[in-house]
Amino acid sequence: MEIKRLEGLGEKELERWEGRTKALCRCPDCATYNECIAQSKDLLFCYLGKSRNCEIVARTCDCPVCAVTEELGLKYSFYCRLGSEKLMH
Ligand code: SF4
Ligand code: SF4
Secondary structure: HHHHHHOOHHHHHHHHHHHHHHOOOHHOOOOOOHHHHHHHHOOHHHHHHHOOOOOOOOOOOOOHHHHHHHHOOOOOOHHHHHHOHHHHO
16 A cells, blocks of 8 residues: 555544554664653654654664555655655655
8 A cells, every 4th residue: 555545544444544553663663762752652653744742863763674664655764753754755
C-alpha cells in the first residue's frame, strides 16, 4: 500500500490501521528515540508527523529497515525530526 491510498480509508479503518502499524514501528529500538519521546509514547512519525515536544539529536534511524517503509513505499527517514513523508513530497 502506498501512503496516498490511506486517504481513501474511512475513519474507523484508519484508526485500525494506525493501531496495527504502531505495533510495527521500530522507533523505540532506535538510538535517536530518547527518553523524552519514550515518555510521550509517540510513534509512527512517518505518518503522524514529527515529535512536537522533544528535542531530538539524530543518531541512527531504523526507518529504512521498518516494515512500514515497505508497506507505504516511504522514501525518507528521520521522520521524528523532519516530519511526515507526506510533508516531504
Ligand atoms: S518508518 Fe520509521 S517512523 Fe514509520 S513506523 Fe517505521 S520506524 Fe516508525
Ligand atoms: S523516525 Fe527514525 S530516527 Fe526517528 S526514532 Fe524513528 S527510527 Fe529513529
